[in-house]
Amino acid sequence: MAVPQATKDQPHARPHLRRISVLNTDGERHPLETALTAFTLAAGVAAFATGWVVSQHLLASWLGAAALAVGLYAQLISATRQERMLIVTGLVAGFVGLALGLAHGGFHP
Helix, strand or coil, X not given: CCCHHHHCCCCCCCCCCCCCCCCCCCCCCCHXXXXXXXXXXXXXXXXXXXXXXXXXXXXXXXXXXXXXXXXXXXXXXXXXXXXXXXXXXXXXXXXXXXXXXXXXCXXXX
């Protein structure tokens, strides 16, 4: 038995449009988690790349530390498996960048 209110069209209601992206495989939006994932991956890759340049040890150290701090929090609140995979990739790259930056001179110029 159908309820009449459930099948009635509501012209004033906005249709619910779900946006599915690579990170939001559950169909829900996660703007904070997505932003933290993107930052972790970008900062980690940048720290990894600058960690190999001895004169860029200061930048590599700070970017690696930021990637680790943000990435650990992002891992804590992540909602999907795809987010977690990219976060761990950024964490590993950030850790290596931080380690190389520390080995080449650390946080001080």
